[in-house]
Amino acid sequence: MSGPAPREPGPADAVLEVAGGHLTWNVLDPAADPVPFLDDPAAAQGWLWALWGEAAALRAAAGAPLGPAVPALPGLADAARRLAWAHWAAHWWPASVLDAIPALDGRVLAGEIAELAAECDLLLGGEEPEPLVTGEPPAPPGYALAAGEAADAGGLVLASGTAGTDWRRCPPGLLDASEEAVSWEITRLPARATVLALAVVAAPGLTDRTRVPEHLRPRARVTTADGGLAEIPLRLTDDSWTGSAPPPGAGRPDITVHLPAFPEPPTPDDAEQRRLRQRIRALAHARLAGSGPVIAPLRAETEAARDR
Amino acid sequence: MIHEAWQRLDGVAALSGAHGGPLSRTVKLILDPLVIRPLQHPLCAPTVLTPDGAVLLTSLILASGDVLRATARWFEVLKKERRRLRITDGHPQDRYFQRCFELATGGTAPEPATAERVLRELHGATEGRTTGALKDHLADPATAARLRARLDTAWSGRETAAGAGPAPGVPGLITAVLDGARAEPDPLAELARLRAGTATGRTLADPERVPPARRLGLTGRPVPGKPRLTDGSVSFGPPLDRTVHERVFTTLRSSTDRSVLPPLPRLVTEEIDRSCAPWGLTDETLRVAAAIGEQLALGLRPLTAGPEATAGPAPTAAQRAVEARWRREAYVLRARRLLLRPDAAGAPPDDPLHRIADELRRPWQGYLRRLWARLHGRDVRRAPVTAPEELWDLLDGVARSVILDHRARVRQALTVRTAVEA
Numbered sequence: 001m002s003g004p005a006p007r008e009p010g011p012a013d014a015v016l017e018v019a020g021g022h023l024t025w026n027v028l029d030p031a032a033d034p035v036p037f038l039d040d041p042a043a044a045q046g047w048l049w050a051l052w053g054e055a056a057a058l059r060a061a062a063g064a065p066l067g068p069a070v071p072a073l074p075g076l077a078d079a080a081r082r083l084a085w086a087h088w089a090a091h092w093w094p095a096s097v098l099d100a101i102p103a104l105d106g107r108v109l110a111g112e113i114a115e116l117a118a119e120c121d122l123l124l125g126g127e128e129p130e131p132l133v134t135g136e137p138p139a140p141p142g143y144a145l146a147a148g149e150a151a152d153a154g155g156l157v158l159a160s161g162t163a164g165t166d167w168r169r170c171p172p173g174l175l176d177a178s179e180e181a182v183s184w185e186i187t188r189l190p191a192r193a194t195v196l197a198l199a200v201v202a203a204p205g206l207t208d209r210t211r212v213p214e215h216l217r218p219r220a221r222v223t224t225a226d227g228g229l230a231e232i233p234l235r236l237t238d239d240s241w242t243g244s245a246p247p248p249g250a251g252r253p254d255i256t257v258h259l260p261a262f263p264e265p266p267t268p269d270d271a272e273q274r275r276l277r278q279r280i281r282a283l284a285h286a287r288l289a290g291s292g293p294v295i296a297p298l299r300a301e302t303e304a305a306r307d308r
Numbered sequence: 309m310i311h312e313a314w315q316r317l318d319g320v321a322a323l324s325g326a327h328g329g330p331l332s333r334t335v336k337l338i339l340d341p342l343v344i345r346p347l348q349h350p351l352c353a354p355t356v357l358t359p360d361g362a363v364l365l366t367s368l369i370l371a372s373g374d375v376l377r378a379t380a381r382w383f384e385v386l387k388k389e390r391r392r393l394r395i396t397d398g399h400p401q402d403r404y405f406q407r408c409f410e411l412a413t414g415g416t417a418p419e420p421a422t423a424e425r426v427l428r429e430l431h432g433a434t435e436g437r438t439t440g441a442l443k444d445h446l447a448d449p450a451t452a453a454r455l456r457a458r459l460d461t462a463w464s465g466r467e468t469a470a471g472a473g474p475a476p477g478v479p480g481l482i483t484a485v486l487d488g489a490r491a492e493p494d495p496l497a498e499l500a501r502l503r504a505g506t507a508t509g510r511t512l513a514d515p516e517r518v519p520p521a522r523r524l525g526l527t528g529r530p531v532p533g534k535p536r537l538t539d540g541s542v543s544f545g546p547p548l549d550r551t552v553h554e555r556v557f558t559t560l561r562s563s564t565d566r567s568v569l570p571p572l573p574r575l576v577t578e579e580i581d582r583s584c585a586p587w588g589l590t591d592e593t594l595r596v597a598a599a600i601g602e603q604l605a606l607g608l609r610p611l612t613a614g615p616e617a618t619a620g621p622a623p624t625a626a627q628r629a630v631e632a633r634w635r636r637e638a639y640v641l642r643a644r645r646l647l648l649r650p651d652a653a654g655a656p657p658d659d660p661l662h663r664i665a666d667e668l669r670r671p672w673q674g675y676l677r678r679l680w681a682r683l684h685g686r687d688v689r690r691a692p693v694t695a696p697e698e699l700w701d702l703l704d705g706v707a708r709s710v711i712l713d714h715r716a717r718v719r720q721a722l723t724v725r726t727a728v729e730a
Contacts, residue, residue, distance in 0.1 A: 008639070008642055009639060009642050009643040013643055014643075015639070015640060015643035015644075017636070017640050021636065022636060022639060022640060024643075037636075037639075039632040039633075039635070039636055040629070040632070042355050045355040045356065046335075049311075050311070050327070050329075057356075058356060061355060061356040073327045073328075073329075075326070075327050076326075076327045079326070079327075087643075087644070088643075090644075091643070091644045091645045091646075092645065118326070119325070119326040119327075121325045121326075121331055121332050122325055122327065122329055122332065124332070125332055167645070168645070170645070171645050171646060171722040171723070171724070172645050172724075173723065173724035174724055203724070206724060210724070210725070212724060213660075214659070215659050215660065215661045215721065216722065216724055261648055261649060261661045261722075262647050262648070262649065263647050263648075263649045
């Protein structure tokens, strides 16, 4: 009754739940129509006419595809996209000290989401808006840690490197979103033992003064080309997640930072994912610079840009 | 259509949304039930109207223009008085819309003194129906002794499992209801006629029942026991283990207007009888709804993304609809970076993730607890469920609230609070 099931949403998808289904915008192409998924087309009739136009609503009622959106209420269509963007920003904004992308204030964002949800009442069908649990506003950045501090005991550095993290493997607010957030070092210690030490910069505002419950502590999965595998628990040291272990095999380690409770993402963290993350960072920079966005800046973005 | 007709009205801004149309609650609480009334005007019922239906709908709305304008004025006055009286209880649209329409229909001109009286009525008229008064009532030794005697009588005289379970045709009828089948006679009415709700409710006392009441999450014991009058606290265990005190307490707590409830002593005696009845409910249609809800709940397979998700189609239309809701939820959760593996094993039992995963493994329990709470509320208000649409709204509403609750818990469990611990 509603076409094929949608593919899994990823880091660039801004999703708005509406009566009868959901709408998905691509944040990298915000001017394009959202992709609708309607599992209850009858419930969607309350708003389809407003966002897609009367003719499209009639097509949908007859079981035909919607066709292009010709909003009868363009103001509502804008508000809907803005609300989807605000939800996206609350969960995927690539906050990073390393990339100079400040975090958005969760409370400001939550207030804005509530206002936009009230404006989009017609779409949401009078259901209570999605609740947001927010932390305190982020503390000013105080990044100080250098790579591999844990192994800084006078050993011989055999290899080192940096890497990013797959945003789909952790909830927001744990890790710095930079492609260089992970740094690792393999060191031979004086006692001739070899150790792999790694540090992942924590999300802006998160330090070891924050009590993070056990179930929210990420781990690093280290694999090597020769089939070696190690799971390294991480703990907060200053403003980084750190851990160390003997290298599980020979060669350059491949590091995946993940929360054990999270399911595997539907696709691997490949070059395409890294390009996608890079484009999202560029988008965040452009928005903070205020360069003519299709979606006008949220208050939380304006504040973040001011504090930058 | 509603939107277009609405825009031809002036002076209804208080009932309108940001884009000139009526608010969702205006439609749900005023236009639909009080102005358009699709049951009386079947032409206005379909989601896509015929030209005649559109004309009728427009004329119904425009004909009510004066009353709607007065409703809007009343709502503004009530909101202003609400602020002045510093009332924060409840959602003003939910609480006042229908009362405003009533006042407007009665022709009373909006003015603050009446508004204040109305607000005090809506918010204050508990007339002794408070949780404190309930506690005192049950603490009185003479009253408590009398009530315990009544409880003993009600329990020993209860309809027990003796005799047969539900009639042979009952499972098929329940499936027909869940499939939305239209048949003569109407399967829902047929179930009530056969007293299928009573029959299934009685079997809850049978430890050999499949599945037993304990597995349904309705009791923590092998079978539900005689309810106690009170144990001095309100802790809200499984529904059928709750004391009479707890049951009346929830009635008071969840009632938006206590003035329509029976007086407190009668609330208590009615609850005693109810607590000993099959399913803990007195109305047959509500017992039937519980039996249907059980079937629906046992077929739930929430968020089993991956291979299990394709383990075959859900058996009934209702189950497919609820599963569609869960699929939608899985999509939204992934879009919000709020995911949990249903097998999040290895966590200690007090870990929030463990508890959430556990609920997902026994989804029917949360569903039935919520359904029972709603049926109980309806039983107290004497609101039976007779129309299939009404039953579906109820069953679907429970599914929605289970899902939203799940989302709130996952969000709570996965949110990093950056506030520094003192």
